[in-house]
Amino acid sequence: MPELPEVEVTRLSFCDRIHGARVTGVRLGKPLRWPLGVPPDALVTRTVGEAARRGKYLWLPLEEAGQPAGGLLMHLGMSGSLAFSDAPGEAGTHDHFDLVTTRGTLRLTDPRRFGAVVWSPSRDDGMAAKLLAGLGLEPFDAAFDGAHLHAALRRRRVAIKLALLAGDIVVGAGNIYACEALFAAGIDPRTRSDRISRPRSERLAAAVRDTLGRALALGGSTLRDFRDAHGMEGRFQAQAQVYGRAGEPCRVCGTTIRRVVQGQRATFFCPHCQRR
DNA sequence: ATGGGTACCTGTCTGC
DNA sequence: TGCAGACAGGTACCCA
Structure with a gap:
């Protein structure tokens, strides 16, 4: 589900409210991808610092007596969402972690x-550190530009869509925004990475930044169930040019949007507006 | 190093 | 209505 815009929208929606709160309890539901790695009660009495984001990960720092005391690294996977509320109510079947403060x-x-x-x-x-190692540049980092992208792409032969999804060149674009950014840049998603010219790399870097930035400003995309920590839906999905639009006409040229599969995932593109 | 494929898990939708 | 199969916003890990 959540790509960079959704994760950032989520972070912004609870960061200020939880900052400075003291942990009073932790409830675990069914096992997630990895065990918590600490007895839940060990977190009680610690204070929550300012939530940060790296790629699609959230980092919630904890303090004890004003000193750093570890933190929680969170990832929303494909279907996760975070809610922050005064009275959360009984935990349901899919509620697997509560940080009570x-x-x-x-x-x-x-x-x-x-x-x-x-x-x-x-x-x-x-x-x-282990999970964050190997992540690419943040898309809004000034170091992520056409030159950087071009240099990285020259070393790869995988299709450009897969290079964007891999997250080791630039983080944040998942299946929706990789498709949308490639449309904005006019690049066929099946193009070999090392065949992307410098000028097209410039356009693609700008498209990645612009696409993620616009999605962020619109509160992300709600395809089925994304909500921020206060239950608000995103509004970017209505502006999707290609994602999920197979068989429909391109909004620019009217050509039928195609769907192909790359790395076991659906890719959407306009065969006329996007060239190899 | 790169690249390809698999695995994790549940819900929803489609077609027979 | 039931059931099988495809598909879904991610990414760590294994193998060639």
Whole structure:
């Protein structure tokens, strides 16, 4: 489900409210991708710091007596969402993690359980460091530009769509936004990465930034069940040019949008507007 | 190193 | 109505 815009919208929707809260309890539901890695009660009395995002991961730092005391690395997987509320109510079948604090409860709901909540002694250590290692540049980082993208793509032969999804060149674009960014850049998703010219790399880097930025401004995409931590839906999906539109006419040229499969995942593109 | 495929898990939708 | 099969916003891990 959640790509960078959805994760960032989620972070922004609860960050201020939970900042400074003291943990009073932790409830675990069914197992997620990895075990928490610490006895849940060990987190009680710790204070929550400012939530940060790296790629599609969220980092919730904890403090004890004003000193850093580890934190929680969270991932929403394909179907996860976080809700923050004063009275969360009885945990349902898909509610697998509650962080109960003096200011409210942060609850992870995740039907497919591809998501994760993992304790780590710091961002740069333990499980967090392991999972964050190898992530590419943040799309809004000034270092992510056409030159950087072009240099990275020259070393790969995989299709450009798969290179974007891999997340080791640039993070944040998942299946929806990789398709949309390639449409915006006019590039056929099946094009070999090392065949993308420097000028097209410039356009693609700008398209990735622009697509993710617009989605963020619109509160992300709600295809079926994405909500921010206060239950708000995203509005980007109505602007999708290609994603989920197979068989429909391209909004620019009227050509029928095609669907192909790459790396076992659906790719949508306009065969006229997007060229190899 | 790169690339391809598999695995994890549940819900929803389609077609017979 | 039941049931099988395809599909879904992600990514770690294994093998060639």
